[in-house]
Amino acid sequence: xxxxxxKGSSTQRKEGESKRSKPILTRSVSQLAVAEAQHLVLWKKxxxxxxxxxxxxxxxxxxxxxxxxxxxxxxxxxxxxxxGSYFLDNIEGPHQALFxxxxxxxxxxxxxTFLGFLSSFGFGTGLHTFLLYLGPxxxxxxxxxxxxxxxxxxxxxxxDTIICPTQESAExxxxxxxxxxxxxxxxxxxxxxxxxxxLPPYFMARTARRSGENLEEEEQSSAKKKVQELxxxxxxxxxxxxxxxxxxxxxxxxxTCGYFLIPFSTFFSATLVGKAGIKMAMQTSFIIIVFTESxxxxxxxxxxxxxxxxxxxxxxxxxxxxxxxxxxKLGQDSNDGGLVSFLLTCLVTGMIMYFVISTIxxxxxxxxxxxxxxxxxxxxxxxx
Numbered sequence: 001x002x003x004x005x006x007k008g009s010s011t012q013r014k015e016g017e018s019k020r021s022k023p024i025l026t027r028s029v030s031q032l033a034v035a036e037a038q039h040l041v042l043w044k045k046x047x048x049x050x051x052x053x054x055x056x057x058x059x060x061x062x063x064x065x066x067x068x069x070x071x072x073x074x075x076x077x078x079x080x081x082x083x084g085s086y087f088l089d090n091i092e093g094p095h096q097a098l099f100x101x102x103x104x105x106x107x108x109x110x111x112x113t114f115l116g117f118l119s120s121f122g123f124g125t126g127l128h129t130f131l132l133y134l135g136p137x138x139x140x141x142x143x144x145x146x147x148x149x150x151x152x153x154x155x156x157x158x159x160d161t162i163i164c165p166t167q168e169s170a171e172x173x174x175x176x177x178x179x180x181x182x183x184x185x186x187x188x189x190x191x192x193x194x195x196x197x198x199l200p201p202y203f204m205a206r207t208a209r210r211s212g213e214n215l216e217e218e219e220q221s222s223a224k225k226k227v228q229e230l231x232x233x234x235x236x237x238x239x240x241x242x243x244x245x246x247x248x249x250x251x252x253x254x255x256t257c258g259y260f261l262i263p264f265s266t267f268f269s270a271t272l273v274g275k276a277g278i279k280m281a282m283q284t285s286f287i288i289i290v291f292t293e294s295x296x297x298x299x300x301x302x303x304x305x306x307x308x309x310x311x312x313x314x315x316x317x318x319x320x321x322x323x324x325x326x327x328x329k330l331g332q333d334s335n336d337g338g339l340v341s342f343l344l345t346c347l348v349t350g351m352i353m354y355f356v357i358s359t360i361x362x363x364x365x366x367x368x369x370x371x372x373x374x375x376x377x378x379x380x381x382x383x384x
Contacts, residue, residue: 209261
């Protein structure tokens with residue numbers, strides 16, 4: 001009797017050890033794959049990086065083609081609608097005014113939505129389009145509003161170019177709320193784009209969970225663990241809080257939501273409200289307040305107070321804003337923007353190049369990690 005108990009207990013111990021050893025093996029394989037993939041970058045292995053990038057694009061093209069075939073009815077209906085819209089757009093009639101308005105506003109909204117998507121897409125390597133595009137646009141409108149004492153900018157050239165109206169309008173009142181309302185469409189579209197850009201981590205993690213794969217359990221900081229706990233414990237409101245506060249860890253929230261199979265409607269609605277509503281309102285308000293004339297002078301004084309560099313930067317910054325005021329009043333657009341304009345151009349170019357290179361490296365590394373995991377699984381099956 002005792003021997004049977006000993007055998008049963010030894011069998012249970014072996015099963016427990018095998019169960020415990022399996023996650024450890026999975027984690028070690030994931031960590032090795034990630035560690036090896038980190039060396040796959042353009043400046044170290046350009047040919048290998050390009051090869052894995054092409055393979056990644058080819059795999060996704062095959063997946064896209066299969067999805068098109070699977071949803072061929074919807075694709076066919078979409079093509080019919082596009083062809084019909086094209087012919088209606090080229091036929092003269094009273095509907096042309098409506099078509100022109102839809103095209104103009106549709107392009108404008110799509111432009112800012114795409115910039116928002118670029119900002120959050122890329123698992124932490126997104127292009128910071130708020131700093132590069134939306135922030136400067138809001139600042140330019142704010143500066144123009146206080147300089148022109150009006151928001152009735154001539155259309156066209158607005159929004160491509162902002163110049164002061166030739167005639168003053170008594171109905172145009174410049175205030176924080178009128179400026180906020182002027183830029184609200186582009187700000188909301190940008191926020192909606194950032195919400196759409198958070199979907200890839202969510203869907204990838206959900207697909208991995210349904211296929212039986214484990215999340216890569218790397219060493220996590222306390223901040224990452226708190227984000228996971230917040231999302232899994234509070235659901236909609238936890239996601240809403242993470243989306244509303246600017247933080248670089250929201251990708252982890254998307255991965256957590258996907259892995260724990262939180263409904264898409266819950267995840268996307270909370271993300272959309274947080275990013276296109278709350279976060280957008282906070283960022284837009286901050287830019288408007290900072291670039292209001294009285295506050296702008298205070299900001300310039302603060303810059304002048306920076307040790308060593310403040311006295312050097314102050315005249316350039318003051319001259320830059322003065323040139324902007326002159327161009328707004330005279331309706332001129334000079335190519336000579338001075339040192340500040342040149343530095344801003346260099347900054348934008350550098351950040352775009354960084355985004356492109358980081359995206360190439362990230363996609364190539366993802367393909368390499370997938371290949372290494374497949375090799376590990378096939379080898380483990382052969383050993384069995």
